[in-house]
Amino acid sequence: MKWTSNEPISCDIGTITRPIVDLSPEQIGLTLEEGQKLLRRVQVEMISSQAHAYALCRRPCVDCGRPKRIKDTRTKCVQTVFGAFRFRGRRYRTCGCRDHPDGIRQNFPLGEIIPRRTTPEVRYLFAELGAGMPYRAASRVLKTCGFGDMRASHMAIRRHTLEIGRELDAQRLDVACGQSPRNPEAAKSLVVGIDDTYVKHRERLTARQFQVTAGRVERNGKLGARFVFVSSNSSWSASLFDGFLLQQGMKGSTSKVRIGEWNNFLIKADGARILVTLNGQPVNDYQSPRQQTGYTALQVHDRATGARLPIENTVPQPAD
Numbered sequence: 001m002k003w004t005s006n007e008p009i010s011c012d013i014g015t016i017t018r019p020i021v022d023l024s025p026e027q028i029g030l031t032l033e034e035g036q037k038l039l040r041r042v043q044v045e046m047i048s049s050q051a052h053a054y055a056l057c058r059r060p061c062v063d064c065g066r067p068k069r070i071k072d073t074r075t076k077c078v079q080t081v082f083g084a085f086r087f088r089g090r091r092y093r094t095c096g097c098r099d100h101p102d103g104i105r106q107n108f109p110l111g112e113i114i115p116r117r118t119t120p121e122v123r124y125l126f127a128e129l130g131a132g133m134p135y136r137a138a139s140r141v142l143k144t145c146g147f148g149d150m151r152a153s154h155m156a157i158r159r160h161t162l163e164i165g166r167e168l169d170a171q172r173l174d175v176a177c178g179q180s181p182r183n184p185e186a187a188k189s190l191v192v193g194i195d196d197t198y199v200k201h202r203e204r205l206t207a208r209q210f211q212v213t214a215g216r217v218e219r220n221g222k223l224g225a226r227f228v229f230v231s232s233n234s235s236w237s238a239s240l241f242d243g244f245l246l247q248q249g250m251k252g253s254t255s256k257v258r259i260g261e262w263n264n265f266l267i268k269a270d271g272a273r274i275l276v277t278l279n280g281q282p283v284n285d286y287q288s289p290r291q292q293t294g295y296t297a298l299q300v301h302d303r304a305t306g307a308r309l310p311i312e313n314t315v316p317q318p319a320d
Contacts, residue, residue, distance in 0.1 A: 032145075040082045047078070051087055051110050058109040061095035068092035068107075076110045079118040081125060084151055087114075122150070123160050130161030187249030191218040191284065217248045224248055262312075267296075 016034060018027050030038070059067050071091045078085055089110030129138035135154035142152040194215035214228040227244055229236055242250075258279070266277040272292065276284040298311060 036082065043080055043082045044085055047080075047085065048087060051089055051113065054113050055090055055109040058107065058112070059092060061097060064095060064097040066095060066097070068095055071106050074108060074110070076108075076114055077117055078114045079122055079151055081119070081121055081150060118160070123164065126152070126157045126160035127164040130157040131165075135161070185249060186251045187219045189218075189220055190245070190248060190250055191286070192216075192245070193218065217245075219249055 016030070016038075061068060069092065071093045073088055073090055075086050075088050078087065087110060089108065091106050091108045093106050125142075126138075129141060132138075133141070135158045138157050139152050139154045142150060192215055194213065196211055196213040199210060199212050210230055210232050212228065212230055214226070216226045217224040225244075225248060227241070229241065264277075264279050266275075268275040268277070269292075272287050272289065274284070274286055274288050275282065296316065298309070
C-alpha cells in the first residue's frame with residue numbers, strides 16, 4: 001500500500017535583520033551559523049510533519065480498515081546533517097481481526113520511516129571523509145564547517161566507515177561464492193591498476209608489519225571499482241579477488257597465474273608504452289610518464305609472509 005501527501009508545510013523559522021547604511025562585507029547574505037540554525041528549524045518541522053502524516057496513514061488496519069488502538073508513545077532520536085533531534089511517536093497495537101504467527105503485537109510507524117539513528121546522508125558523509133583522512137581529522141573538519149551540533153566524534157566516523165566497507169565487501173565478493181545477484185557482461189577491456197604498502201601492526205607481540213594491497217579497475221576505458229585486501233589475513237584467498245574481477249566483467253577463460261608452476265612473463269617497452277604479457281595473454285598495456293632510460297628491476301613485495309620469487313631465463317632483447 002502506498003500513501004502520498006501533497007500538503008504544503010509552512011512554519012515561522014525566524015527573522016534575520018541587517019543594517020542598510022553601515023553594511024559591512026561580513027554581513028552580506030547568511031553566515032554559516034545562521035544558515036545552520038534556519039535549516040535546523042526547517043528540518044525539525046519537516047520531519048515532524050512527515051512522521052505525523054505517516055502515523056495517521058498507518059493507523060487503519062490494512063485488512064479490516066478499523067483504526068488500531070494506541071499502545072503508548074515512544075521517543076526516537078535521529079541524526080541528520082543538521083544535528084541530532086528527538087521526536088515522539090505513537091505505537092499501535094496490532095488489530096485482532098487476524099492471527100499474527102510472528103508474535104508481533106505492535107508497530108511503531110516512526111521507527112519504520114527512521115529505522116536507524118542516522119540518515120543515509122550522514123553515513124555517506126562519515127564514510128567519505130573517514131576513507132580519505134584520519135578519523136580525528138574528519139571530526140575536526142565537520143566541526144569547522146559548522147556541523148558542531150552533529151554527533152561526529154572520531155569513533156562514530158570510524159564505526160560508520162568500517163560498516164560501509166563491510167557492506168561493500170559483501171556486495172562485491174559474494175560472486176566468489178556463486179551468490180552474485182547479477183551476471184555482468186564481459187568487458188571488452190579490463191585494466192587493473194595495483195600497488196601495495198606495508199603497515200606496522202599495533203600489537204607488539206605479533207608480526208611487526210603486514211602488507212596491504214589496493215588498486216582500481218578500468219573497465220572499457222572508464223574508471224570502475226576500487227579494491228583493497230590484506231593477503232596475510234587467514235580468511236583471504238585468491239578466489240575472492242577472482243570473484244571481484246568476474247563481477248567487473250572479466251571473462252572466465254582469462255589466463256591466471258599458475259601457482260607452483262613456471263609462468264612466462266613478457267615485458268615490452270616501446271618508448272613510453274609498456275606491454276605486459278602473462279602466459280601468452282596481454283594483462284597490462286599502458287603509457288608510462290616515467291624516465292625512459294635506466295635500469296630494469298623485478299621487485300618482490302610480500303616479505304611479511306616470507307614469499308620467494310624464483311626467476312630464470314631472464315633474457316633482455318631489443319624490441320621488434
